[in-house]
Amino acid sequence: MANRLLPLPDSLPPADQQLACLLVTDLVGSTRLARRLPLAHYMALMTDLIQILILHFEAHGGQVLQHQGDAVVCLFTPAQVPAALQSALKAHSRAAQLHLAELLGEQLQLRAGLAVGEVLTGPVGGMVSAYGLPVNLARRLCSAAQPGETLACPSVLPYASAMVLQERAVSGLSGFEDLRTAYSVSAAATDALSAVPGQMKTG
Template identity: 60%
Template sequence: MADLLLPLASSPVATQQACFVMVDLVGSTALAQRLPVDHYAALMAEFVQLLYLSFEAHGGCVLQHQGDAVLAFWPQDQAEAAVLAALDAHGRVARLRLAGLLGLSLQLRGAVTSGEVITGHIGGQLSAYGLPVNFARRLCGGAQPGQTLVCQIVQSGCAASARLEFGLLGEPLELRDFGEICEVYEARRVLRDNQMKVG
């Protein structure tokens, strides 16, 4: 068995600091049970394509999608863009054309994390490995429908933003494999008087 393992790299692998956005669709299993399979597949295709285009428009790079979840990343110094992309995704998905035709109201959960990772191409696809990726998945799972949660590093990186505000969650969040996380924030856009709140 040992001879099947790949050799370790002879030189240190370069790491980078990055922000990760994870969003997933609330109630996708119920939708899959409710809709004809061709309708569900078309809806998921439009959903994923919309998020790819939206995240790339904000300067992000989509790493992967798995069914109803999409993961993208930004350099750590672009934390504000990452959070804005996550917040914008809520409104964009709520206005998804095919969902409207099917009489559906869609909602997302979102999360933004940050930290050190290794990136590289595996099987021809860009991938990232490191704790922030796992944390983004868990934090997204802990968000309420319509909510975007961020870690303390992301919140600090956006402290000077005039477009974002953050509210510390009143209770610690219990996340599988991470335990009790006390410093988790809900991200919101700073709105002017003539704007309606979205995401």
């Protein structure tokens, strides 16, 4: 027990605590896709998809933190929650319309999860990473989403109350078993989200 109370080493990189919105997107059925395609084709497809998603989220003002295989983690400020929701909605169509996937005879679908809360951000291995419950919750919501769906935690409501959020029951989220309600962001929200000024970079 005493060892747990030792001071942290001075060599730890500086961290920044902030309220943030975390967005996680993941490709549905990536393992089956990897088994079905030649490795070179699978790698080219994943590279194309990840590059497009990174550029897409950055165009909406997000900061891409990391990607793990076919998953992308992105950070937005609370004021950018409408932009995060809009980028998640449009990411589904971007993936579905990927030209290389069409050439390979594949139809790609994403899942997405969003959560708002306190996180610590800082450099890890030369890249900016985020730590905190919103990161874990966004991942769990992403996993719980249906193909083509975006699930948001209740904490997004103060920042997106005017948007089209449909309440949906959730259960069995590892580490968040007490969470019973999330919000599905319907495609009908796109027009309302687009009406929010100053959310997307144009140049």
